[in-house]
Amino acid sequence: MTFAGEAALVAGKDLRIEARARVVTAQVLPFAGIVVLLFAFALDPRRNVLPTLAPGLFWVAVLLSSLLAVSRSFAIESEHGGRDGLRLAGLDGGAIFLGKAAAIGLQLLLLEVVLLVAVFALYDVEVHGLVVIVPAALVATAGIAAAGTVYGVLAAGLRVRETLVPVLVLPAVAPVLLGATRAFELALAGELGGAWRWTSLLAVFAALYTMLGVLTFGPLLEEA
Amino acid sequence: MPVVAVRDAVCLLGHFPALAGADLEVEAGEIVWLAGPNGAGKTTLLRLIAGLVRCHSGSVEVLGHDLAHDGPGRLRHAHRRRLALVGHDTNCYDDLTVAENLRFAVRAAGCPPAAGEAALSTFGLAELAAVTHAALSAGQRRRLALAIALCRQPELVLLDEPHGGLDTEARHALDQTLTTMAAGGGTVIFASHEAERAGALAARAVRVEGGRTVGGIAERAVERVGT
Numbered sequence A: 001m002t003f004a005g006e007a008a009l010v011a012g013k014d015l016r017i018e019a020r021a022r023v024v025t026a027q028v029l030p031f032a033g034i035v036v037l038l039f040a041f042a043l044d045p046r047r048n049v050l051p052t053l054a055p056g057l058f059w060v061a062v063l064l065s066s067l068l069a070v071s072r073s074f075a076i077e078s079e080h081g082g083r084d085g086l087r088l089a090g091l092d093g094g095a096i097f098l099g100k101a102a103a104i105g106l107q108l109l110l111l112e113v114v115l116l117v118a119v120f121a122l123y124d125v126e127v128h129g130l131v132v133i134v135p136a137a138l139v140a141t142a143g144i145a146a147a148g149t150v151y152g153v154l155a156a157g158l159r160v161r162e163t164l165v166p167v168l169v170l171p172a173v174a175p176v177l178l179g180a181t182r183a184f185e186l187a188l189a190g191e192l193g194g195a196w197r198w199t200s201l202l203a204v205f206a207a208l209y210t211m212l213g214v215l216t217f218g219p220l221l222e223e224a
Numbered sequence B: 001m002p003v004v005a006v007r008d009a010v011c012l013l014g015h016f017p018a019l020a021g022a023d024l025e026v027e028a029g030e031i032v033w034l035a036g037p038n039g040a041g042k043t044t045l046l047r048l049i050a051g052l053v054r055c056h057s058g059s060v061e062v063l064g065h066d067l068a069h070d071g072p073g074r075l076r077h078a079h080r081r082r083l084a085l086v087g088h089d090t091n092c093y094d095d096l097t098v099a100e101n102l103r104f105a106v107r108a109a110g111c112p113p114a115a116g117e118a119a120l121s122t123f124g125l126a127e128l129a130a131v132t133h134a135a136l137s138a139g140q141r142r143r144l145a146l147a148i149a150l151c152r153q154p155e156l157v158l159l160d161e162p163h164g165g166l167d168t169e170a171r172h173a174l175d176q177t178l179t180t181m182a183a184g185g186g187t188v189i190f191a192s193h194e195a196e197r198a199g200a201l202a203a204r205a206v207r208v209e210g211g212r213t214v215g216g217i218a219e220r221a222v223e224r225v226g227t
Helices: A003-021 A023-042 A044-088 A093-122 A130-155 A161-172 A174-188 A192-223 B042-050 B098-108 B113-122 B138-151 B168-183 B195-201
Strands: B004-013 B016-026 B031-035 B057-062 B083-086 B156-160 B187-191 B204-209 B212-214
Touching (some): A003 A044, A003 A093, A003 B098, A023 A044, A023 A093, A044 A130, A044 A192, A044 B083, A093 A192, A161 A174, A174 A192, B004 B042, B016 B042, B016 B187, B031 B042, B031 B168, B042 B083, B098 B113, B098 B138, B113 B138, B138 B168, B168 B187, B168 B195
Parallel strands (some): B031 B187
Antiparallel strands (some): B004 B057
């Protein structure tokens, strides 16, 4: 099987498990919705600032939700010795990384679509610059998924996995929060040139973490 | 050249020496039984041979691959496809069906789909193909783990308490499959506390105790070592 075929096999397996377990739709999505609602409640006295803060609040909600998705992705490998199964399956470590990151990324994209509609509606955001918002969201999500998968496997074999994943992932994806928020803000303000520049930086972040993951995931999985 | 050559292997789990100078040499076509009390190091020895734990000193050669020198992290994925390990866990996913778990393993190993279907039939799982792993009984899960491991037709099979939880029919099917594999040049190493069954299946027994082996290399003649 080719490298891409192995990645697709792992991604398909993870997505099938999630489709059946419905953790994203039944738990992660409601969690993200609650976070967005809580922000609205907290800032209710100053509702006029909500449209301005919407990009940052949206990406904070996405990042918090991504922690659940990353933890879940490695939790399924902890049950019944799945991690040993992956190691013994004969799959390339880089392909396993790409497959797991792709599955996390697709789940986050689904969540972002629903969340974006909710944020636009709840925070009274006037939608502009979708031509940049969509690619910015795609590369930001790729970066979050890649970084989350790298740090997820680092914590995979540890008993403190659930509490360690946020400590490792959140600082690592802070540049995505900054870049994606700025890209969204500028796109909504109609400054597409600036938004594209931030989108380019997000693409570089995603590419770097994807390369890092492809190169290191195999050895990290062995040591987990 | 032996399929497995473990020499003076020391394996630390934390600070505990799970193996404290184990020796084992196994030729192609052999069925070897690892006997010994709980905590003797049988499972660690099997995991060491599979490349799942690191050897801190000594040497480990498996299917011509030097694990002690390269380290398990460098064990190439193509090499891994030549061996199979069934340990205490099934290595399966609760939310996937029997057929989906098997299909994943078959495709990962690059085997034809027919190999999976044959394994389902051999281990009496055909009627359970659409049942999720979570809904299986302990014995059915064991059968699935064995089917997944053996459908790949590995050159080296490592089994930890393979008969545990199996009914009479499944035990017979397993023994028959292992014997056929060995007759075809495959190698089987298994740990078991079921002396009678293991003794009948294995051509040689190696006793593991306190992280060391007795009869691993020097006493190559067929012998029976009780648990």
